[in-house]
Amino acid sequence: MAAELRRACLMGHPVAHSRSPIIHNYWCKRLGIAGVYELKDLTPEEFPAFARALGKNGYVGGNVTVPHKEAAFRLASARDAAAEAVGAVNVLWVGDGRLMGGNSDTHGFIANLDERAPGWQVPGCRAVVLGAGGAARSAVYMLRERGAEVDIVNRTAPRAQELAARFHARAHAMEASARLLASADLLVNCTSLGMAGKEALRIDLTPLKRGAVVYDVIYVPLETALLRAARERGHRTVDGLGMLLHQAGYGFRKWFGGSPQVTPELRAMIEADIVAKTTK
Numbered sequence: 001m002a003a004e005l006r007r008a009c010l011m012g013h014p015v016a017h018s019r020s021p022i023i024h025n026y027w028c029k030r031l032g033i034a035g036v037y038e039l040k041d042l043t044p045e046e047f048p049a050f051a052r053a054l055g056k057n058g059y060v061g062g063n064v065t066v067p068h069k070e071a072a073f074r075l076a077s078a079r080d081a082a083a084e085a086v087g088a089v090n091v092l093w094v095g096d097g098r099l100m101g102g103n104s105d106t107h108g109f110i111a112n113l114d115e116r117a118p119g120w121q122v123p124g125c126r127a128v129v130l131g132a133g134g135a136a137r138s139a140v141y142m143l144r145e146r147g148a149e150v151d152i153v154n155r156t157a158p159r160a161q162e163l164a165a166r167f168h169a170r171a172h173a174m175e176a177s178a179r180l181l182a183s184a185d186l187l188v189n190c191t192s193l194g195m196a197g198k199e200a201l202r203i204d205l206t207p208l209k210r211g212a213v214v215y216d217v218i219y220v221p222l223e224t225a226l227l228r229a230a231r232e233r234g235h236r237t238v239d240g241l242g243m244l245l246h247q248a249g250y251g252f253r254k255w256f257g258g259s260p261q262v263t264p265e266l267r268a269m270i271e272a273d274i275v276a277k278t279t280k
Contacts, residue, residue, distance in 0.1 A: 006035040006131075007058055008255040011047060011072075012065035017038045019270055020063060023248045026269065027260040035256045044068070051075050054094055059092030061255040063104075069134065076101025085167075086137040090247075093254040102254070105138040109217070110146070115246070115262075116238040119212045120186060121146055128180045129169075130203070131190035132159035135217050139190050140167045151180050181208040187230075189216040192252025194224040196278055201226050205233055217243055222272055241270060 010020050016039065024037035040062070042050055047068045050057060052075060064072040072078065072089035077180040083089045089101035109230040113120060129139050132154040142164060143150050150169035153176060154160035160171035172180065181187065187208060193201035195218045203226065208214075214230035219240035227237040245262045252260045 002195060004034065006033070006060050006256055007038065008251070009038045009040045009059055009062040010065060010222050011040050011042050011051065011062050011068060013043050013047075013067060015041050015065065018065070019244070019273055020248060022269060022273060023266065024244060024252055024256075027252055028256065028260070029158075031256075031258040031260065033258055042068070044071070046076060047071060050101065051092060054092060055097075056180035059094075061091070061251065063251055063256075064090045064092060069165070070183050072101055073201055075099060079103075082141065083139075085141050088133075088134060089136070089173055091251040091254060093251075099169065100254075102250065103138070104247040105135070105243070106142050107250045108243040108245070109135075109138050110142040111246035112240075112242030113213075113215060113238055117215070117236050120213045120236075121148070125149065125185045126151070126183055127186040127188060128153060128177075128184045129188045129190055130154070130201070131189065132156065132163045132171075136163060136190035137237055139188050139217070140169055143188075144168065149184070150185075150221060151176075153177055153180065159223045177203060178207045181205070182214075184209050184212050187212060187214045189214075189218065189224075189226055192218070194218055194226055205229055208235065210241040211235075213238065216240055220278060222271060222274060241267065241274075245270065256277075 010018050021037050028035040069088040076089050077098040078100050083103040091102040091104050127143050128151050130153050139148050144167045152160045152164050152279050153172050164171035176246045192198050213236045215238040216224045217240040218224050218227050230237050249260045
């Protein structure tokens with residue numbers, strides 16, 4: 001008898017650009033799981049009712065992307081520690097008849113850093129995080145969980161101060177960048193600056209401490225101007241693609257089970273898709 005098909009989805013608005021179906025359907029095929037991952041474009045008005053009836057709609061769970069992460073947080077009956085800490089849910093699943101929520105961006109952020117820059121966590125590690133949005137929340141939370149000292153630099157002071165207070169970090173204006181870089185072991189860009197089609201990130205890496213790791217959560221393009229400049233100066237660099245791949249594993253295990261692996265083959269598939277869609 002054929003196994004019952006398990007369905008998961010990405011809920012957001014818009015979602016057509018997402019590469020999540022490639023990742024999850026690859027794992028289902030590789031692990032021999034009768035599962036499928038789909039896209040559900042839902043407006044803010046449509047999302048709450050759909051999410052509440054996720055199981056009745058035929059889904060075992062799904063990812064949540066913009067603009068629904070805060071709404072998903074409110075809708076979940078129970079949430080994991082990471083979701084509680086950052087105040088956002090991007091993974092939903094049905095458990096014991098209840099809608100459960102988690103945050104996989106946190107897992108993806110740190111797993112990518114561990115994989116691509118082993119040994120990054122030096123004694124007394126100091127990290128400079130650029131930005132104070134959702135990606136920065138995930139980054140700061142995980143860096144503080146690992147014991148790193150964190151300095152947050154943002155163009156809007158109140159947002160940086162709120163984030164710093166939440167995770168016992170320090171907030172600074174952009175003008176402090178040069179001073180902070182001189183003692184930084186890790187620099188993380190959590191802004192959208194440098195993303196394809198966005199304004200460039202303007203930061204001088206000359207003061208950056210020798211041996212520091214530079215991490216950009218952006219993955220389109222795969223090598224941003226920031227990463228290229230860092231590489232040319234001899235710094236180890238980490239792009240954002242691994243964050244996307246590693247965060248996907250959290251939800252996959254909740255919905256389908258198994259042990260999904262971030263393989264070179266999977267990474268190459270996503271890299272090829274990025275290149276194909278950005279060189280047209």
